[in-house]
Every structure is written in structure tokens, then in C-alpha cells.
Amino acid sequence: MSRIKAIAPLGQQIWLDNLTRQLLDSGELARWIADDAIAGVTSNPAIFYNAIRTDPGYQAEAARLKSAAVTPEKRFETLVLPDIRRACELFAPLHAASQGQAGFVSFEVAPSLADDAAGTLAAARRLWQEIDRPNAMIKIPATTAGLTAIADAIAEGINVNVTLIFGPAQLASVQAAYRAGIERRFAAGQPVDRIASVASVFISRLDSLLDPKLPVELQGKTAIAFARNEYARWQQSAALPGGARQQMLLWASTSTKNPAYRDVIYVEELIGAGTVNTVPDVTLTAFRDHGEAAATLGRQLDAAQAQLAALAALGIDLDAVGQELLAAGLKQFAEAFAKLLELVQ
Numbered sequence: 001m002s003r004i005k006a007i008a009p010l011g012q013q014i015w016l017d018n019l020t021r022q023l024l025d026s027g028e029l030a031r032w033i034a035d036d037a038i039a040g041v042t043s044n045p046a047i048f049y050n051a052i053r054t055d056p057g058y059q060a061e062a063a064r065l066k067s068a069a070v071t072p073e074k075r076f077e078t079l080v081l082p083d084i085r086r087a088c089e090l091f092a093p094l095h096a097a098s099q100g101q102a103g104f105v106s107f108e109v110a111p112s113l114a115d116d117a118a119g120t121l122a123a124a125r126r127l128w129q130e131i132d133r134p135n136a137m138i139k140i141p142a143t144t145a146g147l148t149a150i151a152d153a154i155a156e157g158i159n160v161n162v163t164l165i166f167g168p169a170q171l172a173s174v175q176a177a178y179r180a181g182i183e184r185r186f187a188a189g190q191p192v193d194r195i196a197s198v199a200s201v202f203i204s205r206l207d208s209l210l211d212p213k214l215p216v217e218l219q220g221k222t223a224i225a226f227a228r229n230e231y232a233r234w235q236q237s238a239a240l241p242g243g244a245r246q247q248m249l250l251w252a253s254t255s256t257k258n259p260a261y262r263d264v265i266y267v268e269e270l271i272g273a274g275t276v277n278t279v280p281d282v283t284l285t286a287f288r289d290h291g292e293a294a295a296t297l298g299r300q301l302d303a304a305q306a307q308l309a310a311l312a313a314l315g316i317d318l319d320a321v322g323q324e325l326l327a328a329g330l331k332q333f334a335e336a337f338a339k340l341l342e343l344v345q
Contacts (some may be wrong), residue, residue: 004036004284006293007129011273013102017252018047019282021057024086037344038286039094040104042161042200042252042278044139045111045337048080052343062344067228072341073110079344081107081130088133095135100194101245106161107131108139113335120149128158137161137196141330142170147177154195155188163200163252164329167322171230174199175237178247182240192244198276200255203227203266204327207285210316211258218310220261224269225304226318227251231297250276255283264291272297 006016016032019041023029032038051130052058059077067073087105093104096281109123124138139154139161140146146162154177155158162174178197198316206223206249214222232250237246254266262268267277271297311318 001294002036002288003291004288007271007277008039010271010293010295011275012297013039013270014252014267014284015042015276016103016284017042017151017254017278018256019043019083019087019105020047020051020055021083022051022055024083024090025057025133029087030282031267033090034181036284037071039102040091040106040276040278042106042139042165042303043080043084044108045340047136048076049336049340049343052076052079052340053141065344072345073117075149075344076340077127077130078080081095081127083138084131085133088131088135091135092133093141098228099318100134100196101231103135104137104159104161104196104198105135106137106139106227107132108163108333111141111330111337112332113143113145114143114334115145116215117148117152120146120326121152124149124153124158124160126157134194137198139163139200141326141333142174143326151177151181153179154197155184157185157195159196161198161200161250162247164326164333165199165201165322166206166329167319168226168230170322170326171201175247179240182242182244186244192240195244197247198250199247200250200252200278201227201230202329203270204253204257204290205329206257206321207258209321209325210311213316214311214314218307220258220265220314221307222299222311222318223266225307227270228297228299228301228304231275232301234274235298237322246274248274250278253276254283255280260291268292268294269296271295 016038062325084107113119137159141164142162165171182192203223211219212221251270254261
């Protein structure tokens with residue numbers, strides 16, 4: 001069995017953190033689904049910037065769209081939304097077989113809307129309608145405005161991938177927004193049992209920021225400790241009404257940034273039932289070669305909590321760190337989106 005595929009029986013979904021036309025046209029994504037049990041795809045502005053800039057499949061159409069009398073953002077969507085639909089269709093059999101619990105494809109609202117709740121909701125509605133696939137997920141950042149839009153979108157029956165989560169208070173607010181949306185929809189007499197959502201917690205960036213500030217014995221342990229502690233809390237989540245599903249925890253940014261660490265550490269150490277890990281190509285290739293599949297996420301909770309207590313004793317506030325990382329993440333995606341729109345102007 002593929003080393004990646006061996007994760008699926010442990011209850012975790014592995015999603016590919018990439019999407020290009022070449023992956024679809026070449027059949028490579030289909031092979032990963034068949035051979036490695038890849039169970040979904042995520043995308044973001046940086047991914048599409050690199051794809052449009054380098055993927056020959058986009059070049060001719062991008063040039064043609066430049067003459068169209070529409071905005072650059074609309075040209076971008078015209079270019080890539082057909083590939084989002086194609087990916088959704090590729091995962092449709094898995095989505096059906098899993099009763100709507102796997103096989104999702106994520107597409108993000110424009111980063112410029114991060115502080116605009118009404119604009120984010122309007123974009124989420126429009127994209128949900130235009131993609132028009134039950135296994136699509138609309139990505140919304142976990143900003144203050146985003147939280148309002150998330151609750152509203154869930155209440156309207158839109159699948160949501162909540163992105164750019166970095167700290168415990170931020171994650172708790174996201175989970176509360178999801179619950180509020182479900183409860184509002186249930187109270188309105190609408191079905192809630194097929195709505196899907198993930199809370200995307202960014203992992204490696206936490207260690208990258210904190211490691212230089214920590215003694216050597218605490219380095220490289222914070223992100224995994226945070227994830228394990230949140231997983232333990234998630235397992236105690238109260239039931240939702242109407243047979244609604246819990247919002248799944250998704251581990252994002254799981255490539256290893258520090259070359260001193262094992263290149264698959266943020267995959268191997270975060271395998272747990274009911275969760276998702278979205279993994280870039282290079283890390284998937286490494287795991288296919290030498291990764292070890294084992295149920296690790298529920299292990300060593302005492303050690304994880306001791307790590308978090310040691311950080312607090314040093315005066316490190318993970319929520320403040322999370323806000324710093326959120327600001328940096330928003331800036332990174334906004335810059336990538338601006339460069340992406342320049343490609344199709």
C-alpha cells in the first residue's frame with residue numbers, strides 16, 4: 001500500500017494543497033486519488049499565481065481573456081473556475097461514497113474582502129452559485145469580519161473552509177461562528193446534515209516565528225503541541241442539532257520550513273481520526289518515499305500541555321502571536337492576489 005494511502009484507514013483525510021490545469025489534464029490528480037487516496041484539494045491566490053505564471057495550459061486562454069471587457073478579477077475567475085468544477089467532478093464519486101464527508105475542493109474569496117463582512121458573504125454566495133457543485137468549499141479568512149460572514153454563509157447552506165487560523169482564541173471564535181450558523185439554519189427549519197466545514201489551522205509558521213525566541217529544548221514543538229491540545233478539545237465538542245456534522249480540524253501549512261527538522265514531521269505527528277491535512281506536492285512526495293503512518297495526534301497530550309505552559313511561563317501569548325501571523329498571512333495572500341490580477345490585466 002502507498003505510504004500516503006495508509007493514512008486513510010487511520011481516519012484522516014489527506015488533501016492536496018495545489019491545483020493546476022496541468023494536474024487535471026495530465027491525469028496526475030486522478031492518479032493521486034486512485035493510488036494515494038487523496039481526498040480533496042485546496043487552493044489559494046499564491047497557488048493560482050504560480051499556476052497561471054508557469055502552467056502552459058493557462059497561457060493561451062489568459063491572453064484571450066485580456067481582450068475581454070471585464071475586470072481582472074472576473075478574468076481570473078473565468079480562467080480558473082472551470083478547473084475548480086473539473087476537480088469537483090473528479091472527487092464527486094468519493095463525495096457520494098462518503099455521504100458528503102470527503103472529496104472537497106476549496107476556492108477562496110478575494111483577500112481584499114478580509115475586513116468586509118457583507119462583501120465576503122456576497123462573494124461566497126456568488127462563488128457557491130457559479131461553481132455549482134455540492135463538494136465545493138468557499139474559503140473565508142478568520143478575521144473579525146470573516147467570522148460574521150462564516151456564520152451567515154453556513155446559515156445559508158454554503159460549505160466553508162475557514163482559513164488563516166493561528167491561535168487558540170481565533171480557533172474558538174471560528175468554531176463558535178460555525179455553531180451559530182448551524183443553529184440559525186436549524187431554527188429556520190432548513191436541513192443541516194449535509195453542510196461541511198473545516199477550520200484550517202496553520203502549523204509550520206508558528207514554529208518558524210517562535211523558534212528563534214525559545215531555548216533549544218522548546219524549539220520545533222509548539223505547533224504540534226498546539227494542534228494536539230486543540231484536537232483533544234475538539235474531541236469533547238458538544239453535539240450539534242439536526243444531525244449536523246462537527247466542523248473538522250484541518251492542518252495547513254504543513255511543509256517543513258526548517259531544514260533541521262524531518263521533512264514530513266507535520267504530517268507524521270498530526271495524524272488523527274476526523275481531521276484533514278492539506279499537503280503540498282513536495283511534502284507528499286517525501287511522505288510517499290519515507291513517511292510513516294500512525295495515529296499520532298492523540299499521543300503525548302501531557303507533553304503538549306507542558307510545552308504550552310512553558311511558553312506561557314516565558315510570557316509568550318499564543319493569541320498575540322496568532323494575530324501577528326494572521327496579519328502576515330493576509331498580507332502575503334493580498335500581495336499574491338495583486339500579482340495574479342496583473343497577469344490577466
